Amino acid sequence: MSDSAQLASTSYQSALKVIEGVEPRIAGAIRSELTDQRESLKLIASENYASPAVLLTMGNWLSDKYAEGTVGHRFYAGCQNVDTVETVAAEHARELFGAEYAYAQPHSGIDANLVAFWSILAHRVETPELAAAGVKSMNDLDEDAWEVLRKKFGNQRMLGMSLDAGGHLTHGFRPNISGKMFHQRSYGTDPQTQLLDYDALAAQAREFKPLILVAGYSAYPRRVNFAKMREIADEVGATLMVDMAHFAGLVAGKVFTGDEDPVPHAHIVTTTTHKSLRGPRGGLVLATEEYAPSVDRGCPMVLGGPLSHMMAAKAVALAEARTPQFRSYAQQVADNAKALADGFLRRGATLVTGGTDNHIVLVDVNNYGLTGRQAESALLEAGVVTNRNSVPHDPNGAWYTSGVRLGTPALTSRGFGADEFDKVAELIVDVLSNATPAPTKSGVPGKAKHILADGVADRVRGASAELLNAHPLYPGLEL
DSSP, rough: OOOHHHHHHHHHHHEEEHHHTTOOOHHHHHHHHHHHHHHHEEETTTTOOOOOOHHHHHHGGGGGGOOOOOOTTEESSHHHHHHHHHHHHHHHHHHHOSSSSSEOOOHHHHHHHHHHHHHHHHHOOOOHHHHHTTTTSSGGGHHHHHHHHHHTTTTTTEEEEEEETTOOOOGTTTTTTHHHHEEEEEEEOOOOTTTHHHHHHHHHHHHHOOOOEEOOSSSSSOOOOOHHHHHHHHHHEEEEEEEEEHHHHHHTTTTSSSGGGGGGTSSSEEESSGGGGOOSOOOEEEEEEEGOOOOOOHHHHEEEEEEHHHHHHHHHHHHTSSHHHHHHHHHHHHHHHHHHHHHHHTTTEEGGGGGGGGSSEEEEEGGOOOOOOHHHHHHHTTTTEEEEOOOOOOHHHHOOOSSEESSSSSHHHHHOOHHHHHHHHHHHHHHHHHHEEEEOOSSSSSEEEEEETTHHHHHHHHHHHHHHHOOOOOOTTTO
């Protein structure tokens, strides 16, 4: 056992003993979660495993501080250490991504997107009434000026990727706040190839003339040409905002470069710090200098007090992401996704877009006679953790869906390579091929429940255990 593993093991044992003395059920749940994660094939594309250093950074007395405001300009005294933490986190983010400005306060990806939306509105929305009143910045606004802006904000337009094409809830989905803040439309993918059609997107943008063009995805298994997205945005006078929450690790690891790196092309980029970036749960906003003053007012505009312990953990994770080892990891994530996709295709599975060139593989389970919900449940019964997901023009809607989304970041963190992911594809096909819809009370096949053939779950769990035991999670960590 390495010295660092021994230290981590001792640290967690001590921490759990302290927790156990107050509420043993919570200590038990923490231990059980580690056991569950060690014993299952975690393929949820938005999940990963943070390092012991990142995890330990989250549990400390920085969580006791209120620190509304910005570095050197707080509304509470005694924030000098928080200033250090936020400065270091922002410095690592700027250097890692080549951004002009970084804001480390958002508590989540949705918070980061809300900060971005309001920053764009504050920066971009100008009216003759405000100009005549001498308003030069958001700090000058009185209630009458805000009333003018509220009326103007209500008619602003957003164009984002549709949910079934792979976009996110916050890209204008009607039930989400983004779909209520803006007059919204969605762009999809080509009906035949299921790939982004930039010419069709440009035509839609010319007709709709959005204030914000949102790029990025949560379930699109291909790369995006952000240089083309910027050309479209510039042509119609839109701000290009990119949500790279899912693929930030591939940007940080220099797998995505040039036109596929959003940072040189977008006005504002948002991300989470977990997922492929392998950090704590939280968000970041990256921006050009012209948007920095507006983004800096995320608190109190949208956010409450920053979570100082989480910003500290972000700083540690971002420092890890600046190493050569992380670049190797990011490339392996992409290579493993290709191996997983190839494994499915050789076994007759149908994949959205016919494959992948990022970290996501989206399996269309219609050919197996299943809904996404049934496939997700059948796989979980066999110890394979995934999530159901819509496919383009999904006949089953957003609840039952027709797809299962898979991601390679977590198992790559455990050390899985191409051969192991080919085996994972074999196991998943085994489950899906042996699952059938459970009948409803009326006797017709339902959309919710499944029946898995006898022996399949045990067979798959046994084969999975061999893979997992060869690549232990947090080796040497005993609780």
